[in-house]
Amino acid sequence: MTTFSDLGIKDEIVQGLESLGIVTPTQIQSEVIPLLLEKQGDLISLAQTGTGKTAAFGLPLIQLTDDSNKNTQMLVLCPTRELCVQVARDLQEYAKNIRKINILSIYGGARIEQQMQALRKGAQIIVATPGRLNDLIRRGRVDITHIRYVVFDEADEMLQMGFQDEINAILEQTPAEKNTLLFSATMPREVAAIASKYMTNPAEVTVGKRNAGAENVLHEFYTVHNQNRYAALKRILDNAPGNYSIVFCRTRVETQEIANKLIQDNYNADALHGDLSQAQRDLVMGKFRSKHLQILVATDVAARGLDVNDLTHVVNYNLPDDFSNYTHRSGRTGRAGRKGISVAIINPRERYKIREIEKKIKKKFAQCKVPSGTVICQKQLLNLVDTVTKVEVDSAQIDPLYTEVAELLASYDHEELIKKFLSLEFNQLLKYYRNAPDLNASDRGKGEPERRDGRRKLQARQTDRTQQFTRFFLNVGRRDGIMPQRLIGAINEAPGGGRIKVGKIEIMRNSALIEADSKYIPQVLSAFQAITINGKPVSIEVASKGRAPKAAPKGNPRFLKGNSNTRRK
Numbered sequence: 001m002t003t004f005s006d007l008g009i010k011d012e013i014v015q016g017l018e019s020l021g022i023v024t025p026t027q028i029q030s031e032v033i034p035l036l037l038e039k040q041g042d043l044i045s046l047a048q049t050g051t052g053k054t055a056a057f058g059l060p061l062i063q064l065t066d067d068s069n070k071n072t073q074m075l076v077l078c079p080t081r082e083l084c085v086q087v088a089r090d091l092q093e094y095a096k097n098i099r100k101i102n103i104l105s106i107y108g109g110a111r112i113e114q115q116m117q118a119l120r121k122g123a124q125i126i127v128a129t130p131g132r133l134n135d136l137i138r139r140g141r142v143d144i145t146h147i148r149y150v151v152f153d154e155a156d157e158m159l160q161m162g163f164q165d166e167i168n169a170i171l172e173q174t175p176a177e178k179n180t181l182l183f184s185a186t187m188p189r190e191v192a193a194i195a196s197k198y199m200t201n202p203a204e205v206t207v208g209k210r211n212a213g214a215e216n217v218l219h220e221f222y223t224v225h226n227q228n229r230y231a232a233l234k235r236i237l238d239n240a241p242g243n244y245s246i247v248f249c250r251t252r253v254e255t256q257e258i259a260n261k262l263i264q265d266n267y268n269a270d271a272l273h274g275d276l277s278q279a280q281r282d283l284v285m286g287k288f289r290s291k292h293l294q295i296l297v298a299t300d301v302a303a304r305g306l307d308v309n310d311l312t313h314v315v316n317y318n319l320p321d322d323f324s325n326y327t328h329r330s331g332r333t334g335r336a337g338r339k340g341i342s343v344a345i346i347n348p349r350e351r352y353k354i355r356e357i358e359k360k361i362k363k364k365f366a367q368c369k370v371p372s373g374t375v376i377c378q379k380q381l382l383n384l385v386d387t388v389t390k391v392e393v394d395s396a397q398i399d400p401l402y403t404e405v406a407e408l409l410a411s412y413d414h415e416e417l418i419k420k421f422l423s424l425e426f427n428q429l430l431k432y433y434r435n436a437p438d439l440n441a442s443d444r445g446k447g448e449p450e451r452r453d454g455r456r457k458l459q460a461r462q463t464d465r466t467q468q469f470t471r472f473f474l475n476v477g478r479r480d481g482i483m484p485q486r487l488i489g490a491i492n493e494a495p496g497g498g499r500i501k502v503g504k505i506e507i508m509r510n511s512a513l514i515e516a517d518s519k520y521i522p523q524v525l526s527a528f529q530a531i532t533i534n535g536k537p538v539s540i541e542v543a544s545k546g547r548a549p550k551a552a553p554k555g556n557p558r559f560l561k562g563n564s565n566t567r568r569k
Contacts, residue, residue, distance in 0.1 A: 007033045009059055012097040017055075020093055026052035029059075031205045036060035036181070042202035043181045044195055048331045051207050053183050057151050058091045061125060064149070067100035070122035071146040075174070077130055077167070079158040080301050080489070081107035082281065087153060088127040101125065106142075108132040109492055110278055116141045130158065130166035131489070137173055147174045155184040155191050156324060162486035164190070165532040171198060185327055190481075216334035219365045221344040221354050228439045229345055230261060232370045233317060235439065236343055237267070237295065238429075239371045241383035245313040247297045248329050250321070252488075253501065258317060259297040269295035274492045275501065300325050301485050301492075309335045316344040319353050322483055326357050348441050370440050373433025377426065384425060469503040469515040471543040472524060477510045481534045487514050490527050500524065513543060 004014045004025055017023070025033070028051045035043060037060050047053055061074045076091075078084040088105035095101045104123035106115050108131050115132070119142050126133070126142070136142040150171070152158060158167070180199050184191050195202060224232045237243060249255040252273040259271035270293050272284050287293045289308055300320060311333040320326055326342075333340025344365070346354065354365050371379075409417065476482045484505045491500050500523060503515030516524045521542065528540040 002030055004029075004033075004059070008037045008063075009033065010063055013059060013062060013094060016094055016097045017059075019096075022055070026056075028052055028205065028207045029056045031207075032056040033060055035203055035205070037063065039203065040064070040179060042179055042199040043205065044199070044202045045181070045183045045205045045207075046185070046187055047183070047205075047207040048185050048327075051335075053153070054087055054090050055094065057153075057181055057183060058087070058094055061149060061151070062091065062095045062098065062101065065101055065124045067098060067124065070102075070124065072123055072126050072142070072144055073146060074125040074149045074151075075144055075147050075170075076125070076127040076151040076153055077133070077158065077170070078107075078127060078153045079129065079161050079163065081109050081129055081278070081492075082285075082301070083154060084127050084129050085278075085282075091125060091127065103127065106132050106136065108489075109274075112136070130163040130170060134166045134169050137170065144170070144173050145175060147178055149179045149181060150174060151181045151183065152194070153183050154328075155182050155194065156186045157328060159190040159194070159481075161489060162480075162482050162533045164481070164534045167194070185331060186324055216338060217330050217340045217342050219330065219342050219344075219361070219363055220368045221346055221365045222368050222370050223346055223348055223351070223441045224370060224439050225441050226347050228441075229317060230258065232345055232439050233258070233315065234262075234265065234267075235370050235376060236313075236315065236345075238376045239379055240313060240341075241380055243294070243312045244291065244310060245295050245315055246311060246329075246332055247295060247315045247317050248320070249297060249299060249317045250484075251502065252299055253503070254317070255297050255299050262295060262297065267295055268293055269297060272296055272298040274299065274301060274488060300329065301489065308332070310338055311335070311340060314340070314342045316342070319344055319346065319350065319357075323353070323357050323360055327361060330361075370438075372438070373436030377430060377433055380429060381422070381426065468518040469501075470518040470521055470524075472514050472516060473541050473543040474512045474514065474528070475510075475539045476533050476536055477508045477512050479509055480536050482507060482512060486533065487512065490531060491516065491524060 002025055003023070004017055005011070007025060007030065009017075028045060028047045032043065032045055032053075033056060035041075036057070045053065045056065057076075061076075065073055076087055078087055084105050084107040088103055091103045095103065102121070102123045103125040104115075104118055104127070106119075106126060106128040108129055112132070112135070116136065116139075119136070126144075133142065137144070152167075180202070182191070182195055182199065182202070222232055222236065233247065237245065247258065247269075249258055252275050255273040256271045256275070259269050262269035270284050270287065272281060272288075276284070284293070284296070288296045297317075314329055314333045316326070316329060320329065330340075330342035333342060344354065344357075358364055412420070474482075474487070484507065487505060488502055491502065500520045501517045504513070505515070506513045525540055525542075528538050531538045
């Protein structure tokens with residue numbers, strides 16, 4: 001059996017790994033670590049989430065860091081603050097026996113003053129989101145001119161979120177003589193372009209097939225009408241007793257709404273999204289990792305930093321707008337050699353999306369029927385019986401109580417006791433599913449997209465229907481590679497941005513519209529100042545009440561910056 005010592009990892013690092021229960025390297029670790037330690041060149045690694053890539057690049061970075069030199073030598077770029085925090089925490093755990101190495105995480109949504117203060121103390125390894133790091137570079141608060149290694153973690157997600165320009169600006173500050181490591185679940189053209197531009201004869205390590213889903217994941221879909229999505233979600237969860245699941249939603253508002261409903265219906269659930277403070281997110285993620293939560297309802301961005309190996313299910317309450325995100329979602333389960341199930345709940349007009357995803361992940365979905373109430377009750381009953389039969393009886397604790405209890409139950413026969421036991425456990429479930437309707441929808445119109453006008457639409461259902469939203473017009477659209485996550489991320493990283501509720505997002509060919517809480521108009525406008533997306537400067541304006549054109553030049557009189565009461569002239 002191969003060990004980390006066999007791969008060339010130093011004893012003090014190996015001891016730190018063993019204290020974490022990490023003894024045997026995964027496939028990607030076995031292949032990547034020797035390459036980085038011996039050849040020290042550029043590397044492209046394609047592997048699904050959950051294969052152990054953080055340790056694959058993190059252990060060599062720690063070992064190759066000169067702890068006597070306080071300059072920043074290693075830089076890891078992550079697409080989201082959650083992933084940034086998780087990677088930094090993992091590296092700190094790996095390096096806990098090397099006291100002179102300082103590892104610092106830098107990300108938007110936290111107080112920049114505190115991060116600047118931490119940078120003054122020096123950090124040999126920085127883990128950062130591109131937006132916040134680029135901000136600190138412009139302020140002259142971080143020096144990456146001595147970088148020896150740059151790591152792109154989740155490179156496909158980073159580019160999908162529109163960070164191309166930030167990445168270019170950051171790399172311009174790094175020395176020409178450095179090693180570039182690119183880790184990605186998929187290899188779209190944008191990632192290949194980065195490899196071509198910034199890497200020299202990179203070695204390539206692929207675990208599994210390119211752009212394919214994780215091998216241990218079974219993909220299923222259920223077809224229901226939109227008004228039955230939540231009822232179908234409950235049945236899917238009820239039909240999997242003991243599940244440990246993430247439910248993915250498109251928006252922060254929808255995420256909180258579904259989590260609230262599950263909690264009200266007595267599920268052990270909570271929400272994870274950008275409206276939560278960093279402390280709140282850490283608390284929720286900690287509870288979920290420790291299994292004090294059974295069901296986590298999350299947005300794509302928020303769940304990127306969540307590293308859990310034994311999820312049983314991933315449920316797509318709605319499919320992502322960008323099908324590449326499905327690979328990242330489903331990759332959360334079926335990890336570390338375990339089996340997992342990825343579920344999609346769709347309406348009849350979304351069948352074409354399933355076919356597109358099948359082409360992308362090179363796997364077939366199983367078409368499933370939403371189970372009936374009878375089937376669910378039987379499944380729950382059998383699970384309870386199985387649980388009871390596996391209970392170990394501590395006779396020393398039970399015997400003093402047994403005689404008295406046996407006398408109290410002596411008047412009941414065997415059949416009556418079983419019925420009372422079942423009634424105690426299942427009355428509420430049986431009542432809920434009594435005469436439960438069939439939720440399965442027909443496949444009429446299954447090949448038709450929901451919209452025919454070429455726009456991508458992200459609709460946030462508001463928990464407060466009186467919420468006042470203002471529409472903002474941006475001069476970037478699909479042609480510029482913009483995605484909803486990038487727009488939301490820019491708002492999140494603005495001072496106080498975590499409090500700003502986002503409503504509808506419409507992305508057209510050359511422009512975009514986004515709704516946000518009217519109380520924060522100045523903050524939303526400032527969030528997009530000095531931002532470029534794939535080479536194009538972004539301008540944002542408060543839209544007039546008339547419909548915005550597909551593309552409006554900067555300074556169009558129908559859009560007056562900073563004035564929510566503008567009228568079409």
